[in-house]
Amino acid sequence: MQIGMVGLGRMGGNMVRRLARGGASVVAWDRSPEARTALVGEPGVEVADTLEGFVAALPPPRTAWLMLPAGGPTDQVLEALAARLAPGDLLVDGGNAHYQDSQRRAAALAARGLQFVDAGVSGGVWGLHNGYGLMVGGAPAAVARLEPALRLLAPAPDLGWLHCGAAGAGHYAKMIHNGIEYGLMQAYAEGFALLQARPDLGLDVARLAEHWRHGTVIRSWLLDLVAEFLAKEGALEGIAPVVADSGEGRWTAKEAIDLGVPAPVISAALMARFASQGRDDYAARLLARMRQAFGGHAVMPAGTIPP
Numbered sequence: 001m002q003i004g005m006v007g008l009g010r011m012g013g014n015m016v017r018r019l020a021r022g023g024a025s026v027v028a029w030d031r032s033p034e035a036r037t038a039l040v041g042e043p044g045v046e047v048a049d050t051l052e053g054f055v056a057a058l059p060p061p062r063t064a065w066l067m068l069p070a071g072g073p074t075d076q077v078l079e080a081l082a083a084r085l086a087p088g089d090l091l092v093d094g095g096n097a098h099y100q101d102s103q104r105r106a107a108a109l110a111a112r113g114l115q116f117v118d119a120g121v122s123g124g125v126w127g128l129h130n131g132y133g134l135m136v137g138g139a140p141a142a143v144a145r146l147e148p149a150l151r152l153l154a155p156a157p158d159l160g161w162l163h164c165g166a167a168g169a170g171h172y173a174k175m176i177h178n179g180i181e182y183g184l185m186q187a188y189a190e191g192f193a194l195l196q197a198r199p200d201l202g203l204d205v206a207r208l209a210e211h212w213r214h215g216t217v218i219r220s221w222l223l224d225l226v227a228e229f230l231a232k233e234g235a236l237e238g239i240a241p242v243v244a245d246s247g248e249g250r251w252t253a254k255e256a257i258d259l260g261v262p263a264p265v266i267s268a269a270l271m272a273r274f275a276s277q278g279r280d281d282y283a284a285r286l287l288a289r290m291r292q293a294f295g296g297h298a299v300m301p302a303g304t305i306p307p
Contacts (some may be wrong), residue, residue, distance in 0.1 A: 001025070001148040004054055006077055007095070008035040011121060014128035017152060020044030024153035029054035036227040051077075055084045062144065065092040067121075070101070070247065078105060087113025089141055094119040096248055097104075099172035102137065106167035115142040119236030120174020121153075126258060131155030135162055135177070137169035179252030179266040182245075184222055186269035192226070196235070206230040243276045 001024050005016045008030040020026050028039050028050040036047050048054035060066065064081055068074045071251045081091060091114055093102060102118035109116045116138060123132035130290055132153045136143055141152075143163045154160035180274045207247040213219050233239075238274060250269040254261035274280065291297040 001061060002027070002063070003149050004028070004058045004062065004083070005067065006030070006051075006054065006064060007067035008032070008039060009067065010093075010125055011123075011127070013038060014125070015067065015121075015132070016045055017042060017192065018128050018131070019149060022151055024149065027054055042103040044300075051080055052084065055081070060086055060089065062086075062089040063092065063149070064089070065094055065119075065149070067094045068099045070095050072290075074101075075105075082109060082112055082114060085114060089113070090145060092117045092119055093171075094121045094144060096120070096174065096178070096246065097171050098247075098251055099137075099168040099170075099175060102171045103168040114141065115145070116167060117142050117146055118170040120170045120177065121213045122177060132179075133160050133161055135164050135170045135173040137167050137171065137173075139166050139167070154289065175248050175251050175255070178248035179263070181204075182249045182269040182273070183265040184220070186265075186272055188226060189221060189272075192230075206234065213225075220234050225263075241276055243273045245270060245273045245277075249273065250254065 003024055004027040005012055005019070006018065006029050008028055012030070013028075013035065016026050016028050021044070022043070025044055025046075027046045027048055029051060030036050030037070036049070039045050039047050046057055048057055053303050054064075055062070062085060064085070066074060066077060066081075068077055078091060080095070085091070091109060093243060095107065097105075097118065099118070102116075106116040106118070106256045111245060119126075119137035121132050122134075124129060132250070134150055134154055136146070136150065151157040152162040158252055162173075166301060169300070175287075191206060192209070195208065205223060206227070209223065209230050213223055213227055232235075249266065253263065253267045253270050255261075256267065288297075288299045292299050
């Protein structure tokens with residue numbers, strides 16, 4: 001099959017490589033010269049210098065897959081591509097878009113005779129070797145047309161990809177997937193923090209993480225990763241205690257509120273990420289000052305590291 005990929009970052013670049021190594025012919029483009037250069041010489045990959053060259057290199061009916069940041073960057077490139085494509089061409093958004101944006105884009109592109117598939121992509125930097133988990137939404141005909149690419153990108157041709165439903169369903173499923181991920185990561189983090197807090201017991205936390213990988217109820221790929229880096233890095237002293245949130249956790253928590261569906265674990269995990277970013281600093285200072293005001297408790301000067 002022939003397919004185009006726009007956006008050659010950590011995910012997009014490796015997806016190009018996996019597609020090409022699976023036998024697809026891939027045309028790739030990114031506005032960054034460095035990202036383009038990284039794929040020059042990759043067998044089965046033609047790197048275009050411009051968006052116009054990217055479209056010209058794809059034989060109709062064209063399939064163009066975007067791996068771009070959600071929001072404005074995706075909208076801008078979708079519009080630029082739609083203006084250059086022909087009716088019957090297929091656009092795929094594989095970024096972490098909000099599902100309502102995907103529904104809007106599908107309707108707008110359909111009015112111009114273009115097909116659209118929203119694809120939630122999981123797998124991170126490991127996807128090149130392990131395959132990607134793919135959740136796609138769109139019309140059955142559009143997804144069927146994309147199936148050869150999905151089978152190459154997935155861990156196995158018949159496993160790891162799913163047509164979830166109509167337009168928006170793929171990104172909705174990925175949004176909820178990422179919300180669950182927040183909760184799982186937070187549970188592991190809190191549990192290992194409790195282990196680390198009891199040096200008097202002589203626990204070897206890294207060995208315990210490795211032990212839990214085998215036969216226990218809490219074994220998982222996330223635990224595999226934890227065991228691997230704890231064995232090498234120990235107390236993680238070189239890592240700043242700051243955890244970013246890229247948007248999907250917020251969307252999941254908001255969806256829970258809008259639907260009236262309780263999601264306390266996911267919401268608490270999101271709040272913990274906000275706290276790690278220093279967003280609870282003012283609240284913590286206010287708490288300390290209140291304790292001083294009503295009980296005469298001492299407050300620590302700014303910059304003090306608690307024991």
